[in-house]
Amino acid sequence: MSRPGGTAPTAHAWGDLADDARACGLLDEALAATEARGVTFADARLVEAEELRLYTSRAGGLDERREHTAGIGVRVLVDGAWGFAAVALAGPGSSDRAPREAAEQAVRSALAGAGLARTELPARESSSGRWEVPVEVDPFAVPDEERHALLQEVVRAASAPQAVRAVTAGLNAKRQHRHYADSEGSRQHQHLVESGAVLQAVAADESGVQRRSYPNSFHGNTAAGGWEYVLGLSLPTEAARVGEEATRLLTAPQAPSGTADLVIGPAQMALQIHESVGHAIELDRILGDETNFAGASWVQPSDVGSLRYGSPAVTIVSDPTAPGTRGTFAWDDEGTPAVRRTLIEEGVLREALSSRESAARAARTTSGAARSDGWAYLPVPFATNVYLEPGRGSLPELLERMGDGYYVDDNSSWSIDDRRMAFQFGTEVAWEVRGGRRGRLLRGFSYGGTTPQFWGSVEAVAGPEEFRAFGMPCGKGEPKQWGFLGHGSSPTLVRGVRIGVMG
């Protein structure tokens, strides 16, 4: 399996683990060290990652950070009990004991858990190959001057209005070599590159403080791709708008309370999907594994396949094969090949986000959503690239269909209960809509509801030309790990939503 093409020559040719053969040697060493009585399955993941982050602010400082990590995580099943251990690599110049150390500790850990309930993994055919994220311009090869000039221009543009008190702008890039091997014969090599940007402007006066963000309030946005993604964001133009909107919000009327129809923009819908669909249909949560920490789900195991989750306008898919997001990959972190799956089909829950183990426990096949935060953590079900399928028409057409209501976008506060049922979101911006036309800007907008009621009230989704995808981190597991995933939608019309819940 290979998907080369269009890749800048330098993008994947960095680091010690760019060499698949060398990585295979370390993985084989780890797997060999797990060979023992009672070990029925073993896999090993070797990840080398480098991250570049630059932030600047209106105050003029510049923070640049480059972080490089490399390590190996080994997972085993011994007599039906899991063991997992991870160790940072000591470095290419030293005699590295990490593969053996991780393997031996994983077996030791599994032995301690033997005698409790057994885990059985169904048989699986091996899958091997190499996959690279296509990159036009290597973000790590961009000259300093270009990067920094862009940041300065962005800060200048956002700072233009007098009321803007603080601006933070940032650029980031990450590259990874992710190698996987298991005792079933799979050998997989994935070489990833991500690029992104973030901007926030804060305006303040006697009346209060208001914030606007771009491309998204939650850590900006990053995509699987190169510097070309950042250039496509039109940052200076958007920065000027963001600064002006933050200032206009200071004098904008307070958004009302009551019940109203909404068109929700893609940046807010990404979080709505994440919180009330993505997490709610993680199969390990449904089975109770997260009960102590991240919570359970209002969905029961027997619901998968038939539960009415939303209106017929709601079709939500998991598609790690769709290019360009942080939920894009060729194999998940336990080696399952990426496949597009329909999770919710015209409002009916058809499938959950699952790992091999959770799927087996629920007598299903895995949807290939076992993902981990680098080498140090055990894979658990996280969203992949999970998005609401577009419908038809433009945003103006959707507003016209709504008639009177509000167009809202980009999150400012969020919370949902531990069953992923009752939620409350605040948005950075809201516009009054009268007769299908956008009118006044409002501040302090919020809405709330329950998951099935909200999704059941979706009347229409705008067309593919309005679709936007967002990459975002999220937390799960104990120890907590960050999962990096993608969500997207077109603007969505929802009828009869409770608004003004923040008081």
Place this chain on the structure above:
Amino acid sequence: MSTVDRIAPGQPLEVAVGRDRALEACHAAVAAALAAGADRASAFLTGRRSGYTRFAVDRVHQPQDIREWTLMVRAESDGRASRVATTDLTAAAAVGGRAADRARALAAAFGSLPVGPAAPAVAGDDADASLWVDESAHWDTAARTAAARRTMDAAVRAGGAAYGMVHHAATELAVVTGEGVERYARATEAHGSLTVKVADGTSHWTDVDRSLAVLDLEAATARTVREADAAKGRIDLPDGTYDVVLGPLATGGLLERIAAFGFTGEAVADGVGAVARRRGQQVVVPEVDVADDPTARRGLPFPFDLEGTASVRVPLLDRGRVAGAVTDLASAARSGLPPTGHAHIAREETPHAVPASITMAAGSDEDLVAGVERGLYVQRLWYLNVIDPETTTLTGGSRDACFLVEDGRLTQPVSPARFSESVFGALGRVDGIGPDVLAQPLMNVWNGCVSAPAVRVRGFRFGGAR
């Protein structure tokens, strides 16, 4: 002989890197940065070796043993700084040189900036014996799994199920600077977290400390099972304003986002938030004392920060008045406040100062519920997020064992409910503080912890719409 036969039984926890190797890597990085032309250089190494046993119902589903470390170098040239981090300790000198090169490139591209402050020189180990507790180090995988089995069995005997995690860890930090700072400290950590579910009733407990003995798992398990059983048959909570008793975990939850209300040097420098605008004002009742206390007896005390600055106690709400702000070197310089040793570098965030040892002082009111005629007991808060930092308003929900209170007694269990409340507003209506403290980790904060007692609040509104 198989691998299993060759594997030694569990060993006491050791640090991930060790004092000598950690300091050696930091020194190599700093020396190389200075040799490469940096005006100033510093380095820190964080190491962590941890073992987690996560269980649910009848199985350990996430056993994890992690040995990790990061060396981060900061080099400065003409006031422009660059940080480079690696897990490859054999590359310490190369990384130092690279940081210096990056800083020089930044200075060449953008010109010089005023030189920031440095931590005052201090050398030697921070060998506080209370930070390293052998019992915590010996809490190996087998012992933790046995504890998990006992907990799961206890829940089954009550007709329910247990979900939780027990873990131990060894944390270490080494810091070296070109100005003469050389510090190293290590610390153990023991943490238990448990939810028991009996029918629709749930109860939760968590506690974290340097010492395993503080956790008292057996008592915690028995209490949590008992509370879950009592919490069966929940009804929905009618929207309304209640006199509430917040359990220690709920109080801690209310305080976990206190940094966002302006208790940092950055906020003071920007002129926003409580310390900048309301310093000295009585914002909550005088009985409420909240500090960031890296020397606290409970929780996860640690003697210095990532910049090598001694971490000192900073009063945040001093007998109810807005008091100080935590700082790192940069925000101290910007705000004119003293350095307090609270430097923090989190993923996907700019480096900034953060309260990492939030501590609310305990009181002496043994039975807070007895003082409520009609109200509510709330065990735990969940998914808190700031709505408005100026008014200190949070939104979130209650979770697990919550009960109506009638005539000073817990009566009907109630389901989770949503609230949006001002933290200062709620703490301004406190009229009772309990004697017992629980500590819980602060997510996304290195070595972060919040410790708090139960409080009684007169008038706390639950419900979404007003």
